[in-house]
Amino acid sequence: MLKYFGSGLLLVVVCLLSKGIEANGPIIAVLGSGGHTGEMLEIISKLDLGSKIQFIANTSDEMSISKANKLGNKFYMLPRARNVGQGLISSAFQSLFCLIKALILMIRLKPRMLICNGPATSAVTIFAVRLLCLRTKVIYVESFARVNTLSLSGKLVYKLNLADRFLVQWPELLEKYPGTEYRGLLV
Amino acid sequence: MKCIVLSGATVPFTELIEAINPDVVSLLNKLGYTDIEVQYGHAKSAFNPHATVTGFSFDLNIRKKIEDADLVITHAGAGSILDSLDRSKNSIACRKILVVVNDKLMDNHQLELARKLDSMDCVYLVDSPKYLLYSLQKTANMTFTPLSPAVSIQDVINSELGIV
Structure with a gap:
């Protein structure tokens, strides 16, 4: 146990000293599910490199998987991080399981860019x-549905400053959350 | 003219389907909507067929159906609202959208979007299916505003990737 902790700590120190690990992998968009997937596909459809973008979808999210399949883009699976209305403790375990799977996938892919728009799996x-x-x-894009407050994933990503670019779709949010960007509607 | 009613896929909004009653249908007919389609999802039992009203549960080409409609009566889900919004920049023939709130749902963060769009005259917010008839009368001569088209984030991506 101590050995793992030690090597983990060493990894963190190495990372801090080396200003991070080179990431030359694919551009990945995370398909959240339901409305998030719809918005993400809309955003992707407006890009030149639309067909080169690879997707991550939830294992249980058949709608996103079939849409990703139809587009023909390469995609990967992650277990769902949290179900709607799930309790705190069980969702904590589920998120942890998802995080471990995500860590393994990210080590393998080393994506040069992540485009996310919530919910939990993308966070x-x-x-x-x-x-x-x-x-x-x-790049984090807050949902079109959010006019006055950020979503839970949005708040986490914003507060911990995890995104290089944080885009919102309504000017109300721009005033409330400095550092975010508003360029008009994106979907 | 064509009218489509969207009741939502995940949570059945039976009160909205039931609100398409003979009184509402006859008013719609009088306003010129003689082709009325109701998407009833999983709640077929709440649907009243009528000479000018047809129903369907789900349609993968729902956007095409909405595109052809002159009036959309929808639940407050962000996805359905987004599908319904007119982005054409042509305010003369702008599609009318009535967003009907499910007043029995406790968690209503979706209201925030519907309220905003109502204040922009892109949709008309109906606080409960009970007020549908009244709202249809009220909006009969109202003009709606199209929502501005979406912007691409290509330049954000390019600048982050170092592509000039």
């Missing part, structure tokens, strides 16, 4: 690249 994926000190660029 966990961002945690993973930051814990690994990967030099992944993180």
